[in-house]
Amino acid sequence: MVTGQGPASARARDRVAAAVAELGYVPDAAARALASRSGTRLAIAVIGHTAAVLDDPYVGRVLTTAAHIAAEREVGVSLHWLSLSAPVTLAGLADSRSLGGLVVVNPTRPALETVPRALRGRVAAIGVGARHVPSFDVDNRSGTDGVVRHLVNSGRRRIAMVTGPSWLPCGDRAVDAYHQVMQEIGGETRVVPGDFTAARGAMAAAELMARWPDTDAVFALSDLTALGVLDGLHALGVQVPANVAVAGFDDIAFACLSRPALTTSTHPVEEIAAAAATAVLDRCDADRATFFPSRLVVRESA
Amino acid sequence: MVTGQGPASARARDRVAAAVAELGYVPDAAARALASRSGTRLAIAVIGHTAAVLDDPYVGRVLTTAAHIAAEREVGVSLHWLSLSAPVTLAGLADSRSLGGLVVVNPTRPALETVPRALRGRVAAIGVGARHVPSFDVDNRSGTDGVVRHLVNSGRRRIAMVTGPSWLPCGDRAVDAYHQVMQEIGGETRVVPGDFTAARGAMAAAELMARWPDTDAVFALSDLTALGVLDGLHALGVQVPANVAVAGFDDIAFACLSRPALTTSTHPVEEIAAAAATAVLDRCDADRATFFPSRLVVRESA
DNA sequence: CTCACCCATGGAAGCGCTTCCACCGCAATA
DNA sequence: TATTGCGGTGGAAGCGCTTCCATGGGTGAG
Known part of the structure; x- marks a missing residue:
């Protein structure tokens, strides 16, 4: 096991680390996902009528935060657009095997009801209080x-x-x-x-x-x-x-x-997104909605 | 082989298709990537000082296009932020095994020089004319x-x-x-x-x-x-x-x-992004730069 | 000094798929 | 009818990793 999880002497661990560094070894994520039946990838799914929802500034900030967290934890990020025209279902979400966690942005309730069993405790929502899934939103x-x-x-x-x-x-x-x-x-x-x-x-x-x-x-x-x-x-x-x-x-x-x-x-969008991403990556299956405060900013238009 | 690639009688093919539909079978992407030594995922890597580059409207349009194409072809999209502070290198790009193609947005030349051998002919750039990689940009x-x-x-x-x-x-x-x-x-x-x-x-x-x-x-x-x-x-x-x-x-x-x-x-950003995504997904290894026309839009500020 | 126990280690099995090969049955040809 | 050839088919191997188990060497207590 290259993860450093299992029992091993400090000496052995060091030797492995040295060899890894010298050989430039990078573990194969596909093989790892296959063998361990679960991956580490952070998936962000955005629901909307067209793929243009991904161009929304709000979504951009969520993606930025996700990419940041993913970079820190050295996991991948995948991006999904879930069309509203087709019945929105998380069930067939691409490659749920190699998925570490899923954050759904602006979910509909039906979409959240179809969370695959394999993903239990690894899904969070941004934008709505849904049952069985921790959710994060602005108040x-x-x-x-x-x-x-x-x-x-x-x-x-x-x-x-x-x-x-x-x-x-x-x-x-x-x-x-x-x-x-x-x-x-x-x-x-x-x-x-x-x-x-x-x-x-x-x-x-x-x-x-x-x-x-x-x-x-x-x-x-x-x-x-x-x-x-x-x-x-x-x-x-x-x-x-x-x-x-x-x-x-x-x-x-x-x-x-x-x-x-x-x-x-x-709105503290970055905080919200970070909370959601962290929750799914850490397998925190708190089944509740968290609301973040919003603060008035007075400028010229009102 | 579930891909429908290999030789098979029409009858057998139909029976498989029927069974697939009835059982709701979804092939495991991780296992497939492992066995075939190459995946289908479309990776979008954006280079920048901070992850906030992902929040750029230009990048948003690229992502939208990528998500659209990915949805059509039923492949996944992964999103990567390549920090400019660390030496930018594509070599260690997460999970290159399960990758079908890589589109690099706003690449630096050094970053493009380190394309892993495994990715030869599956990388394209948006934003610069780089050697050994087809590139797409506005003129x-x-x-x-x-x-x-x-x-x-x-x-x-x-x-x-x-x-x-x-x-x-x-x-x-x-x-x-x-x-x-x-x-x-x-x-x-x-x-x-x-x-x-x-x-x-x-x-x-x-x-x-x-x-x-x-x-x-x-x-x-x-x-x-x-x-x-x-x-x-x-x-x-x-x-x-x-x-x-x-x-x-x-x-x-x-x-x-x-x-x-x-x-x-x-700028025809969607066209540019679609061209790049299609090029890598279709393994088109044309080694040249394509420039798309830009058109003046006169409004009030000038 | 002996026994029991624990932990580090190496090996085997298997994740779900693709790839390759050997096989068999069919139709076309002599 | 016997032979060649082709295409469909099933089975075995193996992708690179994790998980589990059996083994063996070490440590502590009796």
Whole structure:
């Protein structure tokens, strides 16, 4: 055994290490996975309609973190796009044999129900509280609450919200929080469905202003979408923040580059991703959801 | 052999297929890789100082394409960050046994020289012309030429350039093209090194305006950097494009979302990535560089 | 000094697949 | 009808590793 696991004298261990170094020996991962019936690879699976979800800044940060951890532990990373069009199932996930752990980003509940037995205790989710799988997410509820209250505190009352995709259950808490604040101030709720893309944000802005022309603030559950809203509002000739305030969610790198700079809520994405990756790699099968705090970042747009 | 490769009667083939479908049999990739001494996995290796290179929009598009192709061919994708701090070498690339092909993004020349023998004919590069490996890149020369000439045509003469990182050889052609145009119009060359990040772009803007206050246009070899330049100029109170025109390179999704919208050059990144992935997966060992055209996109910033 | 016990060591088995080869039965030819 | 040839088929070997077990040498206690 080259892993250094088994019983062996210190002298023997040293001799092996020396030989390994001299010969440049690298153990064959395929053979190892085959013999030990389990590998070490860290798999990141992202669920979405198109493979373009991998181009999302949020996903980029998750991948960056995963690559970092993988480099430290000297394990590989594999990347999977799970199409939403086909029935999403983790069951047939490529090469589950050589897999050390699986992190699913933005999972649907059905997808999480089909975790292969072989992967028990080695799967974690980023983005939803699923049963039988530890999950890690930002606290959408208090995050949303913080942003919407900031809007209220700056004098806005007719606040609209652009949500995430309907298949993503983690957005529900955010919508709840929005509803709650609106109820408190006795304001009408104005919800338009989004999908976390900028293009949808621009469309949502037009939709919103057509339906409720007196809207004075828009909160989007994704910075990408908020940037799209900014763009759509600009096309409509609406001044931000003079006429309408805009706030996003995520604090992606571009949030501070837009004009006006985007007011948003910042998330510890790296921490979340690291927690998920560490959990699966360490076979921690805690069956619960962990929420990370989100913090309001006030810039120019609201 | 379950691959359907070997000789077999149509009847036998059908019976096997039926059994496979009924039992839900999935061949074990590890065992297959071990026995056949070569796998099918598509590996994407990105070179950079930090793992954050994976968060770059350009890399995101490459990953999206790779995931798409992998899904079609039913092969896996693995993701690797090759640190520039450590001597970059492909030699010890994790699990080269089960690898079908390797695409290296933004490679340095030394990194490409150490391709393991086992990978001969299964490696391609995105971003540089390297010997012994087919490489795919945008035509930096004509792309740069197009952007800089557009700047000249709009009346700018004191044009500065923010380059890419010095370790990336593919930027040389771009700098050459810039020099050539400046020489033609008899203008002074003003070059500031960049690193493809927005933060560096903002710094470069300050540096540039301090050193050459009469600069009337800035061309950055990356949209991310150009967005940073926009930000830096804004902080300096410089009007864009009234006082200084800004142009980028890449046409990332955010380019049309910035205010003013970024003039840039659009690249067929998906095509490039698909060509590279297909080349390695099909074992095409053409030893040459292919350049894809870049097309000027005029927006508001220049 | 002897016995019991423990641990280090080497060897064998086998993970699930591919590759190779020997075999057998068929059809075509003499 | 006997012979050659070809293609389909089943079986054996082995990919490089881990896991398990039997063996043997060492140590401590009686």
